[in-house]
Amino acid sequence: MAVQPKMKKAIFLVWLLLVPAGMWFTFQTFPPHFSGQWLHIFAFLTLTSIVAIMPMVINNTPIFLIQWVSLATFLSFGLFVEMIFAQAAVILLLLRLRIQKEQYFRIPLNLIMFFLVSFLSGVVYYSLGGQTGPNLINDPHSLWLAAVYALVNYSLNQVIITFYLYFIYKSKESYFGKDFIVETITTFITLPLGFVLYMFYNQEGLLALLFVAIPFASLSIIFKLYYSSEKINEYLQKAAEIGHQMAERLEVNGVIDLFIQKLSEMLPVDYAYIFDVVNEDELQLVRRIECGARVQTEIAKFKKNEGISGVVWNKQKGYLYNSKKEWKSYSKGFVPADAESILAVPIVRNKNVIGVLMLASKRKRAYEKSQLMIVDILCSYFAVAIENAKHYELTKTQSERCALTKLYNYRYFEKVLNEEFDKLFQFERKVLSLIILDIDHFKAVNDTYGHQSGNEILSELAARLSKLVGSRGTVARYGGEEFVVLLPEANKEEAFQMAEMIRQAIANWPFTLHQSLELTQQQIKITASIGVATAPEDAEDALALVRHADRALYVGAKRAGRNRVAEYSTC
Template sequence: MNGISIAVFLSFGLFVEIILTQLAILLVLARIGVGKKEYYRYPLNLTMFSAVSLIGAFTFWLLGGDHQSIDFTSFQDIVAIFGYAITVFVVNQLFIKMNHRVFYKRNVKLFDKGFLWEIQSSLIVLPVGFVLFVLYTEIGRIAIFYMGIPFVMIAIILKLLYSYQEINRYLEETGEIGHQLTKKMVVNEVYDVFISKIANLVTMDCAYIYMVVDEHLELVRFTDAKNEIQPTHSRLSKNEAFSGMVWEENKPILYNNSKEWSFLKANKIPKDMESVISLPIETNNSTIGIVTLVSKEKNAFGKVHLRILDILTNYFGVAIENAKNYEITKLNSEKDGLTKLYNYRYFNNAVEEYGSNITKSSIYSLILLDLDHFKQVNDKYGHEAGNEILRLFADTLTEFIGEKGLVARYGGEEFVISLPHINLTEACKLAESLRALIAETPFPVMKHIFPHNDVEYVSVTASIGVSAYPDHCETLNELIRHADRAMYLGAKQRGRNKVAVYQELQPN
């Protein structure tokens, strides 16, 4: 339009150029499908481009130009023509940026990629428009035919160049996103990286990430461009809304305006949305989730977005599976296989981590338990029954301690309880209550070593040692040793089924 408008302005004047520009704007707005809610764009753009034409013409005349008598060899006329072209370009860019800030509340920069693209295209198109004017002046209307073909070819080349640049940009950013996803070993971090990068990569208003959980889709992440919208649902069934359709059919969908999906009654997205793109997340030939993006703009997404998002969802699916496998492996390395409690290695790391941040005002207590005469239980009822008691005993400890501390299996029939922020007095009360609970709680077991697996209730007792920081030591590393000493010397050797405190063993 810029190339044609300069030829029309120089040949026929301002009025004809404005009429041509207005018609072009109407065609563009009709082509992109401006909806009822955006009808304001018609008067806005018509007014804006009329103002651009008027200011450009005023600059042309101010520099001494006269479209009725242009001399191509006149320096003044050449300056006037260049002044007109530059003014139209600059004023047009200013209006565009102002439009983004005022009407769309977008914080845009003047010298962005769009500005550079306009400079490149204008440097190609404007000289061709000037040549059209020269030829029209010399040979008449046939010049439109001669220059029309180059204009069409230039338009096609510019469109292909723009598409190439966009695809290349998308591919570069897609590769970087894939690289960042593969580095995350926690599933929630994978979700966060993916949705934040998608929001920056693709222009959209809302994004949803669902994961398949049992027989429904669970909404695990949601974001909107302005942080003003809250999701109206947390799960979907098959064939429900866009994501449910994609899950059922295992095919992506792309809608460019709301009329295309008017058949869908419950779409679960904000009412003013127009464009929708939704894709399955697949790994090992199965769908594990759905990604859905929506936009208020018509024709917001195209085939290029479909291809890019298809690549990204593949990265995403692989990253999720890797993170899940890592978390399972990590959990198995931290948990005791029999009791499902944390093992001693995890417990020791937790104590060291807490100890690295300890201060003078910190308090920390530790309880060490050992089941009394447990070998006799194994001999009488069998090792399977003994293992069952250990599992039930671990459940009892976990339920009793709750959120107060960390329970771990120390080894064999020994268990340890870490109690951050609990002083010695409170720890002793907990230990005594726990001792009484254990002694009063019979555990049901099967007598596996006999022909008939009858259920029998077995009572056990525990010897318990307690130590605390800073009462008994200067560093947390000494706590386990002190608690162990209290348990054996103070509880085991004094009759078992007792609670002993390390301080009581010290000479007066």
Template sequence: MDISDKAKKNIYILWILTVPFGIYLVYHFASSRQIEWDTFIFLIVLGLLTTIFPFFISGTTMFLVQWVTLAVYLNYGILAELLVMQLCLIPIAYHMKTNKENAYRIVYSSFMFFLISVACGSIAHFFGYNLGTLVVKEVLIFGSIYSIIYILLNHVLLFIRESVTGKNPRFFTKDFFWDLAGLIMTLPFGLSLYLLENYIGTSAFWLLGIPFIMITLLVRLYSDSEKVNADLNKASEFGHEMAERMTGKEIIDMFIGRIANMFPMDSAYIVDYFKGQFLILRAIEDGENKELHFSHEDIKDSLAGIGYEKGVPILYNKQSEWLHIKPPFLTSDMQSVMCVPIYRNQKIEGVLVLASRNKHAFEAYQLKIIHLLCSYFAVSVEKAKYVSNAVAKSERCELTKIYNYRYLDKQLRNDMDRLALGQYNSLSLIMMDIDKFKVVNDSYGHHSGNIILQDFAKIISEEIGLNGTVARYGGEEFVILLPNYSKIEAKNLAEQLRRKIENTPFIVQLDLDEVASEEIIFITTSIGVSTSPDDSDEGMSLLRNADRALYIGAKQAGRNKVAEYVK
């Protein structure tokens, strides 16, 4: 449960005012029997062992200590059971990875178990239970009453807590049914332990305690293997999903996000090694993306740099193990840390650093799974680079290196969609055609014609820069897309380009002569301009309008002119 600092303080105050004084009252007024210390110590040890080795089933942790505390109550009463239960909170605190921030949970559990112990014992006494009785019928009845009330009261208190904290409480939760299953399993053991210990003494602990602990360990081994298999299946699915992403950014976003959801971490960092420098490629802290910048030297001498040099996954379970090599990006409240190298083509490209505020937050097998995921990640990023390069190559004109018609068609549709959504105010299209280009080819050869096309594309690309998209439409025709350009602005830019082309000398090679030589020539261009939404609200119509303006308004009017489309 996540609560405010004020609520945490109230829990501590409530415990101080209730539990110590309550134990004092129980000691003086509750029914009890004289404790046989050799038996009682065995019961304490058995209770602690049971709590040290809990069950893990379907993601639920079950501390089945009730079978021991039931035997303690039936034998010695409320005070003895209460003390054993409070002692068993010590290993529970360890399993909950208790620290300063969440210590209130153990204090709250202590308070809650105190109330339950007193209430259940008092109810059993009210209905007539006599401590230490060996009448089997009474033991079965009152032991069952005690255990059932214990489970019900526990969940009633949880229900009240959820209601008070403003959550949407439910009584019949998954945990309730697992506790009910635990009751069905532990009740026969608890009753048998009580009866057998009274008849044969401490041998009962060996006859029942060892089998119970062994069963617990076997269930844990099976549960651990199932958890590992489940995490491996998630890792496999994760790997396939990364492989389906097409861009490096998508892969990085997905990788860091899924890692944060799969493992009990508070922060994650991808430390990249690029051109001899360490840098934070991506960082996420408490679920939020962060932009972090630190010097190469600070990272190099930290556990991130050491992990990069060693090239093997490293797990730190507490802060004292890595504080002397603390990286600048880790906050001082972190405890558990994993540092995993990211390999690509047998070479380390960087490291992944995961951190948690809890000690012993990560399991050793999780380190191996993350190492596997880092391999998937590196391969997916590499694949994305190849795909990106292939796509970029397929969308570029091999001769001029500017975009081709395939890309132009896609970009025109995207820009028209943005215009329709109101992201652009207007979209202008300029179509340019080199005048008498066939004469150039016939006079100077196709190689010279190609040089002119390359230089022509370079000129208009430099003039447009980031203001628009320049593409080769086909042959000697070029198209420029200009988002947020009005028709007047586009026409002025087109006139600027026309003059630039007209006044630029082009060097061609006279490869048709017997002796190769170079010559300076001048060319002109005819230009058509069309704008959306003024002229059309459809992309291909916008293109055809500019083409019409080019041939009717510029070519047929004498060439070397700029013409706008007129309806």
């Protein structure tokens, strides 16, 4: 949730005008009640600091359980001391959370909130007749007033947080969610600790702080460890799910896209880079994602131990950098200047590094060691999925392509032709044209120059066809010296023009033979006859379109003298 720069400036101004003056007013109106008890004050401040730097992080939200210490401090030393301690606790908490520069406005924002909560709840308490240092054991009325103070304190805190969310952060999410429920429950569970601490302190002095602080600190540590283990288990479960999803993808690009997408959902990723090991001593960048968008740039290859990725490859282990100063000396310059945290992990398959993944965030300390472990596991899944996808693509290519010309084969052409006719029947296409060409006197070429030279001509012709047609249609080897070009949304006139261009590209430019029977490089000229038919004008089904284009080829072009284009006609 972004906060506008003007709002940030306004927050600092409000703090400057409100908090210092309010603290001075509080000191004058509600002076502190202690005489020479500096050791006691220091002890309570220490306890406050311990609680502040040990927040319970639940559902990625730090739960700040300072209310019970604030209650005991308020009852023991008065409003001004409690207010000072609360301000110190806020600063310590935000320092502990290591907020970034753009989040510095949260310091005055939270100081304002805690000042208002402390001041208003204290005023309510004193207005109802409450006193500093009450006897809660023998005076039930004082106990009720202390409970009212705690309730008002908590309620004001929630009201101000709600105001912040809706009017400063412009959040449209409901405030009364899981975080609110957890914080409410933990607050009301720990608030009795404040009463116990105050009453125990009145009886036993500083010894009470040890008996209360140590169990609470231990409880915080247990909560933190429990939450960390739950978080790791959640990551592991997500990693397994992502692994299954990647295994279902059959294309390399699909696997890479899904991998980066899922990583970006799990972790704070502003920049992502995937490197591929192209030989034994070089890495090449194969995917570059910056701020969610793919960037197409030419970047030099990296050697082993060169750059961050080269170090990861050479050491065959992951690295985690919390800030730019830790990795700047290793970088080769392609990482954006505003990147701070970097997580780099080798992609390993069968104990061999086949690539390197590098993630970067604009925030300092954006990644944790546990996340390094999870990404390492995900890279193992990724390596398997990539290898499977490569095998699938290779098998698919071999089944769909002609080994000699690298064009699509008849099987693939037939599938595409049927699909295009389905679109024609469903009115997704208006027209569909087919070009069939056959090299003239190709047998004579083979007999004169050899079959290897014939293969060279077929390969060069395939390259010319692919370049001429481009993305406008599908080029395939129909069989022997015959080729087909399928042109969606091309009428007969447009198809005829394309066929004429193809005829001229064959007839006007010689073909180079490198492996002829003469054992010397030669150039020969060949021609081709071409037939054109269009659906639905000439045919109502796929078989008829092929038959009519073939008829145009042999009747209209071959019989008419070859080296010409003929279109299908019923005449």
